[in-house]
Structures are given as structure tokens and as C-alpha cells.
Amino acid sequence: MNQLEDLLQQIRACRICEEHLVLGPRPVLRASTTAKLLIVGQAPGTKVHASGKPWDDQSGKRLRLWLGLEPEVFYDESKVAIVPMGFCYPGKGKSGDLPPRPECARHWHQQLLTLLPNIELTLLVGKYAQDYFLKDKARPTLTQTVTNWHEYLPAFMPMPHPSPRNQFWVKHNPWFEQDAVPYLQKQVKQLLS
Structure with missing residues (x-):
């Protein structure tokens, strides 16, 4: 077993924040040393947990x-x-799912990212991913960060969450689907071809 497979096995068996998870732990992730595109979202929802x-x-x-x-x-x-x-479903909050549990990033992310040497583009889907990866370069709001997506290339592409609950944002920021999405599709096609 290689280092990455061993680490993925450890992550999938993780129980660090079990006491906080209403549906129990079920880490959901995928990775390979050959992957060129990395997608970092928030945390699995109930359907993905299932x-x-x-x-x-x-x-x-x-x-x-x-x-x-x-x-x-x-x-x-x-x-x-x-x-x-966060690798596991964090539970329900007042207006959607709770934030991702912080233990995953603290305990696992650096170990995991070190074993993904071929990543050329990282999609930062949502504010949690943007704040973690961009640190002080992230703007105060998701909209400000995503509006300035060009500044984070070629390593990162900040994005809004594609949730149907986010339809209001997409509707009020038509430039994202008009300008950013075609650019993203072109980059992804080149990267994965």
C-alpha cells in the first residue's frame, strides 16, 4: 500500500469528531497522486452522506x-x-447545513495535500475553502473573492457554492456564468485532456 492509500484509509476510519455528528462519521473524499484538478467544497450533505x-x-x-x-x-x-x-455531514443549522467541522482541515488536510503533487488547479467552492486556502488574500465576502477570481489564478479558482439554495447569488451575479464559467470550462478541458 502506498502512502496516499494508507492515509486515505486512516481518514475513512476517522472518528475524531464523532460526538458532534448527528448521522455519525462517514468521511467522503477521493484522491490520487495523478489527479491534476482538486475540488475543495464544504462538507457532504445528507444525500452524499447516504x-x-x-x-x-x-x-x-x-x-x-x-x-x-x-x-x-x-x-x-x-x-x-x-x-x-469537512469530510462528514456536519448536521443541520437554522438556514441549511452547519459549517464543516474544523477537525478535518486541522488534522488531515496538510498531510493529504502533500501527497497530491500533480494538482495544477484547485477549485475553492464556497467561503470556508476560500478562507482556508487563500488566507489573508481572501476578501471579506465570498462575492468579493469570486469577483476577483483572476487574481488567484493559475493555482486557485474561487467559486460560489452550486447549491440550488444559492440561486439568488447566481441570479444577481450573472457575470459568473457569463465570464468565469466559460474560462473555467476551457481550463478544465485543457488540464484533463
Whole structure:
């Protein structure tokens, strides 16, 4: 077993924050040393928790549309690594799911990212991923960070969350689908071809 496979096995057996998880632990992620695209989202929702397959919901459909990827390419972990900020479903809050549990990033992310040497583009889906990866370069709001997406290239592409709940944001920021999405599709196609 190689180092990455060993680490993924440890992560999938992780119980660090079990006492805080209403549905119990079920870490959901995918990674390979050959992956060139890394997608960092928030945390699995209930549907993904049930299936164990990342982005296996309406948000995933929109994300694949934005990327211009068919499911068979999106789920090819030799090309696309999917590492959320929190690996398990965090539970329900007042206006949607709770934030990702912080233990995952603190305990696992650096170890994992070190073993993904071929990543050329990291998609930062949502404010939690943007704040973690961009640190002081992230703007105060998601909209400000995503509006300035050019500044973070070629390593990072900040994005809004593709959730149907985020339809208001997408509708009020049409430039994202008009300008950023075509650029993203072109980059992803070149990267994975």
C-alpha cells in the first residue's frame, strides 16, 4: 500500500469528531497522486452522506455543468481529487447545513495535500475553502473573492457554492456564468485532456 492509500484509509476510519455528528462519521473524499484538478467544497450533505459519493446531489449536477464534465470524468479520481473542508455531514443549522467541522482541515488536510503533487488547479467552492486556502488574500465576502477570481489564478479558482439554495447569488451575479464559467470550462478541458 502506498502512502496516499494508507492515509486515505486512516481518514475513512476517522472518528475524531464523532460526538458532534448527528448521522455519525462517514468521511467522503477521493484522491490520487495523478489527479491534476482538486475540488475543495464544504462538507457532504445528507444525500452524499447516504451514498458515500461526493457531489452526488443537485449541487453536484450544477458543479459538473459549470466544469463542463461528464460524471465519468468528474468521478475519475486519477484526474479529479475531491477533498472537502469537512469530510462528514456536519448536521443541520437554522438556514441549511452547519459549517464543516474544523477537525478535518486541522488534522488531515496538510498531510493529504502533500501527497497530491500533480494538482495544477484547485477549485475553492464556497467561503470556508476560500478562507482556508487563500488566507489573508481572501476578501471579506465570498462575492468579493469570486469577483476577483483572476487574481488567484493559475493555482486557485474561487467559486460560489452550486447549491440550488444559492440561486439568488447566481441570479444577481450573472457575470459568473457569463465570464468565469466559460474560462473555467476551457481550463478544465485543457488540464484533463
